Amino acid sequence: MVANRNSIIRLSRYKNALNRLQSLGFVKVFSDNLADAVGCTASQVRKDFSLFGISGNKKGGYQIDNLLEKLQYILGKDKIQKVIIVGAGNIASALMKYKGFEKEGIRLTAAFDIDPSKFKKNNEIPILPLEELKTVVKENQIRIAIIAVPDVAAQQVADLLFEAGIKGILNFAPTRIKSPDDCVVNYVNLEHELENLIYFVNVLDKTKVK
């Protein structure tokens, strides 16, 4: 397949930029506007579109509404995506309070924890005992989960999720997850993001001296 992680991330970025342009009243866009907006080259934009079979109009650029529709379809935004969270701690509570997911068609359906003091059955996003996870996943046909438990619990939680039928995990715990072949695990490791930043700040600092 043509798609790799970076190309899909770029599609998400194009989508964001298009939403912004649309809300500013723009109707069409050229590849170099998009390139500007997301920080890549115009030929990268066109190549990405070409690989996904998206075409525009010579000299006319791309119709924003049409382009958005296609990107949204590719990114699975034609339907609401239900997501659960395991581990109702600090990260989870930031995510649950965030209003931006719903706007993007991502619905946090429920959170789960082992600690009974965290349970809140009547919240808008209920926090439920781990024991109910399987039922909720099955009844709602949920395929995506977020892991926000301490690192030591991450693998066992992942195993439970796979058993329940989850196919994709976004893992905040700094632990590599062993997963079945038909499942995907993506990682958000904030320490590593900061280390990365520190490295490149140091590099720039050193090259400046020369």
Add this chain to the structure above:
Amino acid sequence: MVANRNSIIRLSRYKNALNRLQSLGFVKVFSDNLADAVGCTASQVRKDFSLFGISGNKKGGYQIDNLLEKLQYILGKDKIQKVIIVGAGNIASALMKYKGFEKEGIRLTAAFDIDPSKFKKNNEIPILPLEELKTVVKENQIRIAIIAVPDVAAQQVADLLFEAGIKGILNFAPTRIKSPDDCVVNYVNLEHELENLIYFVNVLDKTKVK
């Protein structure tokens, strides 16, 4: 330079794996152990080390303590890295409560907000008025900042940070930041991470049918 974002992220992963192995009592490690631990190939591990001038012992693998030291030096972990946060909202409060950063030599020094109701001068990590940002950055020679403000405020906050002398930003807001040449901006976009996951779950789902 040899380094790109992915290779540095891999170094962070090796470091994590090594810490774990060390705490389990291991003293040496082979490239294929590390490959296993982080999910890449053994030759990738050796090539990465080779590019950073790290060498081991033929037939003897790598000395964990020695290797860790070198990785930590490359990743700037030989000194404590002070970091500030702008926007003391949901994300920021999750980050401030997290104990893992200090263990990794990353010290959240202060947070800043424009909303006076958020100020907490006496917290362990104080939440201060934006006006004090410049002074704190200068006095502590801070180079790294995290942006956790609403998207509309992100660019103006970034400009303020650059003016104060910040060289690297980790941006949680879903907005591209225009930055000077000698500064780095990395992005954490959780919507995009979830979209990515959804895309690849859909792809796997479709290929399975065939």
Add this chain to the structure above:
DNA sequence: TTTTTTTTGCGATTTTTTTCACAAAAAATA
């Protein structure tokens, strides 16, 4: 109507990244 200008689409080329493959070193074994 003809010419010029602009912008796409995509094959070709270049660059970057990953994997391969094997000599060399060193330990283990015979």
Add this chain to the structure above:
DNA sequence: TATTTTTTGTGAAAAAAATCGCAAAAAAAA
């Protein structure tokens, strides 16, 4: 001591990703 085994280190090869370059289409101008 000689042979076998194991593992590194790194050029060479392959694969993947990004960029280039230009024909073709279409709008705008002449």
